[in-house]
Amino acid sequence: MAEITKNGDIHAILLRAEKRQASLMERLPDNVKEKLSSAEGRAARVKVTGPDGGLFYLKLIDGRLRLLDEPCETRNRVLMSDQTFYHLVGGSLTPRAAKAHRLIQIAGEEEMYDTEELMQAVEDWLAEIRASLGLKKKVR
Secondary structure: OOOOOOOOHHHHHHHHHHHOHHHHHHHOOHHHHHHHHHOOOOEEEEEEEOOOOEEEEEEEEOOEEEEOOOOOOOOEEEEEEHHHHHHHHHOOOOHHHHHHOOOEEEEEOOHHHHOHHHHHHHHHHHHHHHHHHOOOOOOO
16 A cells, blocks of 8 residues: 655645634535535545655545545545646636546545535635635636
8 A cells, every 4th residue: 555645745735724624614605514514534545646746545524624644445536646736726727627627537436526515615625725825816
């Protein structure tokens, strides 16, 4: 089994995002919170390729996305390049566009990614990352 990445820029960005989730969760509409609660305990394996990439496990625990220190069983696998990750974080690419253009590959139970509400939650999470880095959204 591949080693989880516990250092590097992408790891640091994910850690910062994890710490800022409280403000995001407070602002989510009730229907999105309800959908997220149905995903409680689910985990995803996220592999980011490229020199800044790594392997990360994220799990929804107590309504928040947590970066895990150890591998776990996952229902979904996500694959993207480090450049796609940076474009998502920087706001020059939306998750919807990345998926449509096959810049992100998702395997497993995709239904949790297909609903409008959950895509919006991912976009809000990315906005929190941008805010924590002092970046502004660039998507036109």
